Amino acid sequence: MISSVRGEVLSVGLDHAVVEVGGVGLSVQATPATLATLRRGEQAHLHTVLVVREDALTLFGFADxxxxxxxxxxxxxxxxxxxxxxxxxxxxxxxxxxxxxxxxxxxxxxxxxxxxxxxxxxxxxxxRDKVAADAAPGPEPDTHQAQGPARADVVADVVQALVGLGFTAKQAEQAVEKVAGHAPDDTSGVLRAALATLGRKS
CATH class of the missing domain: 1.10.150.20 (5' to 3' exonuclease, C-terminal subdomain)
Structure with a gap:
């Protein structure tokens, strides 16, 4: 089992990052929140799980x-x-x-x-009995960092990423439209803000 990876971040996508470990670029699937902590060219340390299937080996990474x-x-x-x-x-x-x-x-x-x-x-x-009994909700993500409306290409990328996570196109478009004027004008910022909006819906 690959329990962690450490190395230079070669690239960061909407649903994965590539981290160079020992001269090999490893593709690591991760959440938008984890990916937002990574920067191309910088060192990263991710806690990982290797999922083995008959047709694929997939590495999932987490910030903690x-x-x-x-x-x-x-x-x-x-x-x-x-x-x-x-x-x-x-x-x-x-x-x-x-x-x-x-x-x-x-x-x-x-x-x-x-x-x-x-x-x-x-x-x-x-x-229920396996998780910590004293779990408490964390602070709500700040979705009001006004930095201008999101660009059309950013909106398209975020909608595609949300659909990939399982939301319908309509849900994705509505969430992005709601946060586009308030979220940071970059893909990861808009994606995190849209996820926060979707997560608060009842």
């Missing part, structure tokens, strides 16, 4: 061990694979996700695209 462990814990529930687990951590911060599991908050859990009411109930039933 807590998120990585929660990613693995989610997948112990039937019907929750790595993509859905990553989507859950993209929409809900680890503390908020843990709190929802402990409290059995179905409304919060069903904000994650791909998780319906039955899936949310199964998550709380199986994981």
């Amino acid at each position: 061990a807590e998120a990585r462990d929660l990613f693995g814990l989610l997948q112990t529930v039937s019907g929750i694979g790595p993509r859905l687990a990553l989507a859950a951590l993209a929409v809900l911060e680890p503390d908020k996700l843990r709190t929802a599991l402990v409290e059995g908050n179905i409304t919060v859990l069903t904000q994650v695209p791909g998780i319906g009411r039955k899936g949310a109930e199964r998550l709380t039933l199986e994981l």
